[in-house]
Amino acid sequence: MREIIKTGKTVDEALNAGLSELGITRDLVDVEVIDEGSKGFLGLLGKQAIVKIIVKDVFKENIKRFLDGLINFMGIDVAYDISEKDNTILVNLKGKGVGLLIGYRGETLDSLQYLVSLVANKNNVEGIHKKVLLDAENYREKREKILINLANKIARKVKQENRSITLEPMNANERRIIHLALQDDPDIETFSEGDEPNRRVTISLK
Numbered sequence: 001m002r003e004i005i006k007t008g009k010t011v012d013e014a015l016n017a018g019l020s021e022l023g024i025t026r027d028l029v030d031v032e033v034i035d036e037g038s039k040g041f042l043g044l045l046g047k048q049a050i051v052k053i054i055v056k057d058v059f060k061e062n063i064k065r066f067l068d069g070l071i072n073f074m075g076i077d078v079a080y081d082i083s084e085k086d087n088t089i090l091v092n093l094k095g096k097g098v099g100l101l102i103g104y105r106g107e108t109l110d111s112l113q114y115l116v117s118l119v120a121n122k123n124n125v126e127g128i129h130k131k132v133l134l135d136a137e138n139y140r141e142k143r144e145k146i147l148i149n150l151a152n153k154i155a156r157k158v159k160q161e162n163r164s165i166t167l168e169p170m171n172a173n174e175r176r177i178i179h180l181a182l183q184d185d186p187d188i189e190t191f192s193e194g195d196e197p198n199r200r201v202t203i204s205l206k
Helices: 011-022 058-074 098-102 104-120 139-161 172-182
Strands: 003-008 029-035 049-055 079-085 088-094 131-136 188-193 200-205
Touching: 003 011, 011 029, 011 049, 058 079, 058 088, 058 104, 088 098, 098 104, 098 131, 104 131, 104 139, 131 139, 139 172, 139 188, 139 200, 172 188, 172 200
Parallel strands: 088 131
Antiparallel strands: 003 049, 029 049, 079 088, 188 200
């Protein structure tokens, strides 16, 4: 967590100088007044104000403001948890209204994750980029299990019928799950074909 100490004729002047140096707004910092300063007698022997400016976790603050605004605008019953692991920010949505934020096969969730990632890394004073993973009541884990089961089922059918089978269009992440699920099958190969958003995985015999 970054912090700086600034001085000025007044607390506000010291604070504004610090915010200007950091390039962020007041709501993204905590302020500790070390010395309020004084004007002295007839303007002489005055003491400057001293403040410590502590930068909040800008990434999480940006995410909170964005999600709070979105949830309030949509008027839905959704809450969220934010945690961090290995420089990746994990956001889990929960509540009765999460279905609206998941969308058809997670398309809305994927789009929202992209937007949250952009917002999280906006006005970043640390000079680093953090990955954001957005989930909704473990939807991604459930969807991954469904896709793995589908991949294995289709692979068995390909072997039984001795023919290639092309799946319905999927996004890049779902196609990756299919490929990984079958990569160790000695009799099966997979490849993607077509253009987005209609790119599909084909499962065939080697």
